[in-house]
Structures are given as C-alpha cells and as structure tokens.
Amino acid sequence: MSNILPFDQHKTDQPSLQPLLDLVAPDMDSLNRLILSYAEAHVELIPKLAHHLIDAGGKRLRPMITLAAANLCDYDGEQHIKVACAVEFLHTATLLHDDVVDESDIRRGRKAARLLWGNQATVLVGDYLLAQCFRMMVETRNLDALDIMSAAAADIAEGEVFQLTLQNNVATTEDDYMQMIEWKTATLFAAAAELGAVIAGRPRQEIAALRSFGRNLGIAFQLVDDALDYGGEQAVMGKKVGDDFREGKITLPVVLSFRRGDEEERTFWQRVIQQREQQEGDLAHALELMRRHGAIADTVERARHYGGIARDALAIFPASPARQALEEAVDFCIARAF
C-alpha cells in the first residue's frame, strides 16, 4: 500500500479521481481541521509524531469515500466529517503499527516515524490515535456506527496477524491470500462506505450496497497495489518496483507464479521469498517468471473483477454526481495498474 496516487493525472479520456475530489472538496477543510484537533494531546510528542504522517498527506481515499457515501445518501448533518476523521485515524494507527511490524523505512515518501522517534513511541502513538478514533465515534452517539468501526478494527488486526502467519509460506493458497486482504484492507474500505449510509439513517438495502461497494473496491485496490509493486501491467524494472519482493512479501503475483511454476521455479520462489536469500538478478528473473505465467496480468484481471462488482453495487442508487464520482474512483484504482 506504499504507492502514492498521482492526483494530477486527469487527462480527459483517463478515469480520474478528480470528480471525487471535487465532490468532497467542500468538506475537506473541516476534515483536515478535525484531523489536526484530534491528534492534539498534552504530551507534545504525540501530535509531533502524528503530524509527521498526517502532514505527509497520503490520499485520504478512505475518508473521502465516507464523505462521498454520505453525499450519495443525501445526508445533510455534520457527523460525516467526524466519522470520516475516525476512519482516517484507524487507518493512520494501522500504518504506524505496520511500519513497526514491517520494519519499514519509508512511509508516504517520508522517513518512517519509527526511524525518527523509535518503535516505542510509534506503537504508543498508534494506540493513542486508535483510542481517539473511538472517542470520535462515541461522540456521534451512533451505536450502529460504533459497531461497524470496532468490528473493522478487530478485522484489520486479525488480517495483519494472518499476514504474519502466511509470511513464510510461498505455497499460500489464493483463498487464504484473499481472506487476508479482505480483513487487512477491504474491511476498512467497506466500513468507510457503509458508515456514510448508516449515519444518514438509510434503509438496510442501501447500507448493504455501500458496504459491498467499499469491500470490493478495497479488494481491487489491494490487488492493484500488489501488481504495481512489480511494475503493474508494464512489469519492467522501474524505480519503485520490488519493495514487496525485497521484503519477501506474499502477494498474489507471487502466489500465482509459484502455483504455475515448475519444480525449479518453485525452488527459486522458496529461496527468494521464503528464505529471503536474494542475489543480483533475482528481481529481474522474478519479473520474467511473472510475465511468463501472466501472474501480474491475472492479478490485475482479478482486480477488475472486484471493481466490476463494486460498480454494480452502486446501481440501486439513482444517477448523481456522487454515484458517478464513486464509480470513476473504481475505474481510477484499476487504471493505476496500466
């Protein structure tokens, strides 16, 4: 999930995030103010460390989905901002703990917080942001929304632990891999979208539709991320290519390449991913194997499959700028792979 969306990429014929950005623009100042105010604390180190990550920006894709979903549901209150902020805090807390768990050096194009302030402060500030997420949710006085958020927090943690247990198994099944990203990534997208309908008090069917939209978008998003880490559809050695490879991460391109490979290839994957014994030329060879077996193309193809479900989920809503912006956001996420 380390790739930055190119916000400035909106040529006319390309799917773009611009409609989503335009749709939520009126709420973004309030959202950013709220993010800063809930990152406040008596102990100076907390906002300092939190701001390091918050100020780096990131996409704010998840809270934007909440804002757009509320808009789609004709919500005219103020709680969508607070809920969107809580969504972003849960995400930020996860990123901080992720960096410690993955021993990452870079996050959102900046030095990871853990390198500047240590693992200890990074874990604890993550805890603080998670607690603040729940404080905000409590302030909405909406128990259904709280239920969704607390279940999402548990799922994310479970997905992260699952990822850890799969980490050294290059023979991970595609099913296990999909379950893992469902928990780790898709749950929060699902919650982000669903919450927009929940605070708007919409009927069950619309809540379910937005949950399905978010869930499937989240899966597609993660799959494209996995493909992009190997250069996406282009699959050539590039500047940002190979982070997952070097970390020995089990992602779908690896899962597919291992399954489709012969004995010799499987031995290769075991060495470089499982034992993380990597030599010069290994990444190029991995890319060659992936191309040979269509592993990246099929990862993107699967992303497209889930993207299609996400789009269809919105079909019960009447046409509106919000629906169009959310649909195009799906297309944009897929188009990143090319």
Add this chain to the structure above:
Amino acid sequence: MSNILPFDQHKTDQPSLQPLLDLVAPDMDSLNRLILSYAEAHVELIPKLAHHLIDAGGKRLRPMITLAAANLCDYDGEQHIKVACAVEFLHTATLLHDDVVDESDIRRGRKAARLLWGNQATVLVGDYLLAQCFRMMVETRNLDALDIMSAAAADIAEGEVFQLTLQNNVATTEDDYMQMIEWKTATLFAAAAELGAVIAGRPRQEIAALRSFGRNLGIAFQLVDDALDYGGEQAVMGKKVGDDFREGKITLPVVLSFRRGDEEERTFWQRVIQQREQQEGDLAHALELMRRHGAIADTVERARHYGGIARDALAIFPASPARQALEEAVDFCIARAF
C-alpha cells in the same frame, strides 16, 4: 507493575484481598469464560498468544473492582461481566504493547510473549484485544460506558508516551511523575470502578465517588509498586529488587532521592538512571541513598495518602460487604509495601 499479589496471604490481622475475592467469586467463572471467548479468532496465533498472558492469571484486580462496584451499586443485570472483561482486555492489550516498548523478558512470571512470538505479533494481538474491548463495550449499548472506556484508552496511551519522554530525565518533577501515573495507571482503575455504577444507572454522585475511589486506589497501587521494586519498606537487596533500576526507570523513589541528594549523589543518579551505566554495587548504593533520604518510606507514605482518599470516597455508600471488601482492598494494596 510486575509484582504478583500473594493471594494466599490472609492472616487474621493483616488486610487481605479475600473479602473481595469472596464477593466476586460467583461472577468469576462467567468472567473467565467471557475472557476466553473474546480472545478467540479465526487466526490461531491470536488466541495462542493471548492465552499465554491470560492463562498466566495475573491478579484480575481491575475487573474484580468493576464486579465489586456493580455489587456495591446493587446492580442485578448481566452487563457487569462484559464490562469487567473489556476492562481486562484493555489492560492486557496495554501489557502486550508495554512489553514491546520496555523490551521486557518476563511478564506475570512467564517469558514475555514478544520473546516467544516476536514484537510484530505481540503488537498486533494487542491491537486485536483492544478492538475486542470496544466490541464488547458496543454490545452493552451503553454510550456513557463507551465514553469512559475510550477516554481511558486514550489516557493510557498518553501516559505511556509521557513516560517515554520522561525516561531520560532524572530531574523529572514529582508533579510530572504523578501526572504520568495518573494517566498510565490510575485512569483504568478509575474507569473500572466508575463503570460499575454507570451500568447500574446510579446517580451522578455515586458515579463520581466510585471514580474517585478507583483513581486514588490506582495511584496508591502504582506508588506501592514503585516502592516494592526497591524492596518496599524493608529496602534490602532481595530477589525481585531492582528491575526498575536496571531498566533506568524514573519512579518516585528515584525522583525523591535525586531531589534530596547533593551534587555527588545527583551525578550518581544521572549516571545509573539517565545514562544507564551501571556497575556492581550501584544498586546497593542506590538503596543506601534511598534509605538515607527516606525516599521509599515517603513513597509509601504518599501511597497511604491516596489510599485514605480512596477509602473516604466510598463513605457515601451504606455499609455493605461490597464496601468493606473494596476498603480492605485499599488497605491490602498499601500493606504490600511492608
């Protein structure tokens, strides 16, 4: 907070935890069952790691306070068990993250989870337990209770970060130290007690009384813990003495000894605590300085002060076995120091 309460110590003339244990005994089976069921997860590693800490037992002092407070408030529902369980989960999550932050090797007399399963899984299972804590609270459908729990989670995290920022400053003021333990330790005791009255729907004055009881008991508990780490009132070299010293922890005995010492003594404290350059004989010298300045005796004296406030806070409740058990629990916590 590493000392185990000796449960079997209940000679007739000594304050004892036995009345509290007897009072909550009818609820403990349900509580333990609930703890096990909410530590469950699809991913096996989660209950495995959680059970390592849960099965080791610990005192369950905080959830027992919730159960006793509910009893004191004549609560006759079932939610006190769930709330007590949530209190224990927040505490357990904190312990897991603490172990990573402190690089602890031992917890509750067992090898710390982080040594068996690594820092990564320990952080993430802590996150899972924290999320489960909130899921349980959401199930009570009680927003006031949720408010208290989420504020406690934020305070604990803030206290832990504060502790980290004080860590290398042996000239920490007593005020800063007290603020730190208020957040880190007292808030959860306060919440544990207050929640018993909140779920029982008691009037504001009784809620405030129980919060005050828990807060002051928590402060006393932490101060006694700090004193015990240097052998308590006996202040002699013992088996369990000196963990805080070796870790260079800023606790009240050190804060007082530094303030009351001369230049040479302050240089000593800077070397052993701030720079953690420790040689043989340093701990014995530290104990000698503490005795000379009455630092441990005064730490216990301050604990007694807060213990007195805790007892008085309960005075608005009519006499009952619950009130007596809670009062004696305060005396017991103080008596540990002797």
